[in-house]
Amino acid sequence: MHIAFNQPAVHPFRRATRGSYCYHFEIGQHSKTEAVVTEQSPGTDFELFLLRDDGNGNLQLVGHSSQPGNADESILAVTPPGHYYWLMNALASDGSPVGFGALVAAPIDAYEPNDSPESATVLPDTLNVITGNSDSAWDYDYYEFTSVRGQTLRLMLTGEDSGTSNRWLLEVYNNGVWQQETKDMRLNINGLPANERLQVRGRPNPAVALTPHLRYRLTIGSTPFMRNHYVEGESNALRIPYSAPLAYGQRYMTTQAYKQVKWSMLLTDSTNTPIKGVTPVLHLLPRTRLGQEPYSSHPAKTDINGWARGTINLGACYGDWSTTFVDYSGTYRNTWKTDYNYGSWYLRLNEDPSVGVGSPENSVVLGHLCQQTLIKSER
Secondary structure, eight states, X not given: OBOOOSXXXXXXXXXXXXXXXXEEEEEOSSEEEEEEEEOOOTTOEEEEEEEEEOSSSOEEEEEEEOOSTTOOEEEEEEEXXXXXXXXXXXXXXOSOOEEEEEEEEOSOOTTOSOOSGGGOEEOOSSEEEEEEOOOSTTOOEEEEEEETTOOOEEEEEEESSTTOGGGEEXXXXXXXXXXXXOSSSOEEEOOOOTTEEEEEEEEEOTTSOOOTTOOEEEEEEEOOEEEEEEEEOOTTOOOOOTTSOOOTTOOOOSEEESSEEEXXXXXXXXXXXXXXXXXXXXXXXXXXXXXXXXXXXXXXXXXXXXXXXXXXXXXXXXOSEEEEEEEEETTEEEEEEEEEEEEEEEEEESSOTTSEEOOSSSOEEEEEEEEEEEEEEEO
């Protein structure tokens, strides 16, 4: 028998007797499905199988539920599009009707099903950033992180789109109670013993209309600390000194390079243990001018030692600006003319933009050295 439904529904199944019953239904998009058998009388005991056609006429077991007596049967699973079947075995029946159905929710995020503490998404020992959504009003998303070394932990929930964080509630399990936490704020959790579990859930705010297409951003894991960094040009670059005259409004060029910029960042947790697998990003603008292009972003993952490194090729240039300065080499007093482009950079951690150097509003100045001409050399 085929059952068609567009909304979650429980269908009455009347005059149930001992035996097996199979019903077909179809799912049209990647979703989360809870198949159920409910409303069993005290004299009825069903078990439930959820099966999927693999596309070649072969049935695959998705899940099985066999609770004692007349307790409700439930199977929760992530279900790709396709053809599915309820298979219900009546282990005992007094002929009373039962209900069966499927609650289908979509769209879903990559961490489903994680709708209970037992099915919580267990997160690795790093700083994790999760993008999820609430696919239904009953979609409580559970996450678990272990403070292996008793390190300080970071927790934050925001809406992926500005102004949408009110769609969710952030809660932490503490002494047997789920406690609501402030959103849109970086929370540091200190003083944890080693191997303490942090249990967190995000759930729809019942005071706001459900919007499954909106997504939240949950940051959870080790609080990051930047221990070292560098952004440098070639070691043999003849730098424009601080004393050299520059165009009006220009500042000293902290970083100077001919054709290549190398950069790195070292990140650890509060116990000085390296944080692996997070993503510092160098944002670089080699040339500032009217109608300028935006910063180009250059990400790199931290390795097992907590270092992320990158090399950026600037290429050749002609120079929008020029300056003249004196450089001493041994007993020689050399006067140089340098053509350069005036640019900038800032370095930020993708998972926690509060960590890093500079910002779009307060960037570090980059001088791209295009051509250098020796005007005169005197003893």
